[in-house]
Amino acid sequence: MRAAEDSGALIVSVDLPSGVDADTGQVPGDAVRADATVTFGTYKPGLLVDPAREYAGAVRLVDIGLGGELGAYEPELEALQYADVQRLLPVPGAESDKYRRGVVGVVAGSARYPGAAVLCVAGALRGGAGAVRYVGPAADAVIARFPEALVSDGPPAKAGRVQAWVAGPGLGDDAGRLRDVVDADVPVLIDADGLRLVDRDAVRARTAPTLLTPHAGEAAALLGVSRGEVEAGRLDAVRELAARYGATVLLKGSTTVVAEARGGGAVRVNPTGTSWLATAGSGDVLSGLAGSLLAAGLGARDAGAVGAFLHGLAGRLAAEGAPVGAQDVADAVPLAWRDVGA
Structure with a gap:
């Protein structure tokens, strides 16, 4: 293997690079690094x-x-693929109003991290729901950036009608608001600090859909393993989390994967994205975007997969090979939506 790589010759693998696991995407030891792979019949998990x-x-x-x-x-x-996402995108009808389109509630941000609330709301406003309700201590920052947002500093249960909640980005240690959200009988997306604070039994007891969106470090903490173990075995990790929590899980990373609640069915692999998305606040935008899709009526698996697809495409469109910030990604979501919907 090393001789081939050191030769400078073009390396082509047939069906699968030698040394990689076709079924899991793991690389247990030395493996060929190919310039190209010609595979047959169907894509193997190890290629995705x-x-x-x-x-x-x-x-x-x-x-x-x-x-x-x-x-x-x-x-x-x-x-x-594009056609699949296009079919799933929520499109308002002639009789739609903001409530029929769905209202998403956002419980995010803190005195220390008000930007997390702003970025989560930014993603939510571009995700297809008719309105966004923000509940939390960063209301002034949110309304200054997005005057169309509906803000409240009270408990989520008294914020008004919502069809889905997003909770966790920049939340700090505010477990009380999180409990209020988890107790709600609507779809809930939990991210970031929410994953650290949430009670697993409370998630398993929910009857409405739950979508968890950890990155590898958060997934490792939830599973009690190392981050390296999660990154080396993403499929096993996302399925195990979905089974333990009885929730749909979107595991973020260089390969973003979505597993159905309780770990059954096919895992969805997101085909879009760019390494420039590895920037502070990018995940907050994704949480708001996917939560808005939940409020607009998509199931947890579809909301996670479509949200990741649009988010990855927006990142690619915003970056065009150069560094971008999370707000740039949020601003590019409409471009991604138009690209898919065209």
Whole structure:
């Protein structure tokens, strides 16, 4: 392997780079780093999920006539394409008003982290819901940036009608507001500090959908393992979290994956994104965006997958190969939406 890499020659792998795990995307030891991989019949998980994806290079799928045989099997992974996302995007009808389109509530931010609230609301306002209610101590910062937001400093239960809640970004140690949200009988997205504070039994007891959106470090803390273990085995980690919490889980990272509540069904792999999205506040925008899709009527799995797709595409459009901030990503979500909906 090292001789091939040191030679400077173009390295092409056939079906899969030697040394990577086809089913999990793990790389247990030495492996070939290919410039390109020609694979057959169907994409293997190891070609879609990091760390193995980095070893595959450019991937070309060759049809060898397995369509009928493949149709008899339940896939372990799936990736939404433009047409799939276009079909799922919530579009208002002639009789729609802000309430029919959905209202998303946001419980985020603190005196120390008011920007998290602003960025979460920014994502929510661009996610398809008709209105955003913000509840928390960063109301002045939110209303200064987004006068269309509906703000309140009281408990979430008294903030008014919502079809979904987003809780956690920049929340600090405000467990009381989080409990109020978890007790609500509407879909809930929990991120960031909310993941640290939430009670697993309370999540499992919920009857309305729950979407958890950890990055690898947060997932590691929830599972009681190292971050490296999560990054080396994303599929196992996201399925285990979904099973433990009885919730849909969106595991963020170089490969973003979404597992259905309780870990069943195919894991969705997000095909969009850019390394420039690794910037402070980017996850807050994604939380607001996905939460807004929940309020607009998408199920937790679809809201997570569509939110990640739009967020990744917005990051790519905003960056164009250069550094961007989280607000730039939020501002590019309408461009991504138009690109998908065209």
